[in-house]
Amino acid sequence: MAKTITLEVARYRPEQEGEPAFENFDVPLNKDWVVLDALNYIKDKLDGSLSYRWSCRMGVCGSCGMMVNGEPKLTCATFLTAYDPGPIRVEPLRYFPIVRDLVVEITDFMSKLKAVKPWIVRDEEKPISEGEYLQTPRQLDNFKQFSMCINCLCCYAACPVVGLDQHFIGPAAIALAQRYNEDSRDQGKEERMDVLSQHDGIWGCTFNGECTRVCPKNVDPAGAIQQYKIKAVTDWYKSLLMPWGKK
Amino acid sequence: MAKRSNEPFLWSLFSSGGMIAALMLPVLILLFGLAIPLEWIEAPSRESLLALVRHPLTRLVLFGLCSLPLFHGAHRFRFTLYDGLQIKHLNELIAVVCYGGAIVGTALAGYILWTLG
């Protein structure tokens, strides 16, 4: 008989139980299996009612983020063998309301994300006849790192401030704001600053650094936030010294 | 245009104070808090310290060294209270106590340095 490993999976079925409880499943410990494969195995073979999100299985879509032994992880990139001999505890992402089993409610994040306008803002579009907006590799380098974010929300589950203050806009939203701020084609810095320079924007952050540590895409949201703070400070002093200057 | 908060100003005090504290406090506390009391080295005489402190440049440095780290500490402690104890509803009170304390400390530092010798 092949080796197995135990998964302690958090179950929450609102029609059945008042609060989440763990259920154990034994799954084959295949060398090339990730936690997501184990969940799929459970759903196919052991209990078809298990609910969780996933899609791409290759770290691109950002839907399979869960807590694995208390750490926010992309389950499609987290190998079972790393936890041998187990057990492995799988829970929904921390700090989000739980809808069912491993599925969390993310509407709040979506509205926060939208608030920072994560798209290219232009005062005026160039006419098509003038051709495309050119960008040098160096200009691309400025924001490329932040553009790697896949909204997996691991950083939200890692950040204590997110847990403590539900109004805090959060690491990924700020990193994505920075992705567009640093884009040479963008002209929306001011609008984003209005949202982010509020207390619930960047100033709630205490540079705990957990978001950067857990990010599976090396986006470094913590760095983005601190850089943004420095920018907000220089803007603040500038508008103090030169109140007549353009805001 | 939305109102901008004064957080940028407070944060600039926090970060400059943090830098000064990081660079200068360890050696001072090592000297006056440990090395001299434990007699690893001999205490400098009052005259020599006074001569050093009387120099306007030293006073300026000392003023910054007292004031900014106080604001640094106040700011950081304010957030520690929020996060560590979850008492954000006391926001106003905490802010007044923390920054108020730093302002009083700054005034005190100014007074002491001004009247010194």
Added chain:
Amino acid sequence: MKQSHAYTLYHPKWYRRRVSTWWWTQQWRSFKFILRELSSLAVIYFVALLLWLLWSLGQGEASYRNFLAWMESPLMIAFNVIAFLFVLYHSITWFNLAPKAMPVRVGGKRLPDWMIAAPNYAAWVVISVVIAWFILGGN
């Protein structure tokens, strides 16, 4: 984030967990974080000590001797050891985080973190030596 708060909607079936007040004791990492944040108290304590020293300097020889005598009490030594460790921890975490907050780009490439942290440490050593030299009367 004043606008639409889906979070605050009442939804009887979602399960929400309240964050424990003692969340920072549950993981060594978050405990270290709180220790780093609590270094603020050591900083404040030491500024108070410094003010006391300056004040006693101005008051006269007896007052300065009194300050020195106070510092020799075991209680103050204990306080100072703790405060020193905290301030040291503050310095190290501060310098290590500096490259994250202030990345420097040269020729479009981001300098590696240590190249920004290293000058910070160097400045730390130099400033410490200079301060010690001035205080110990090297002039």
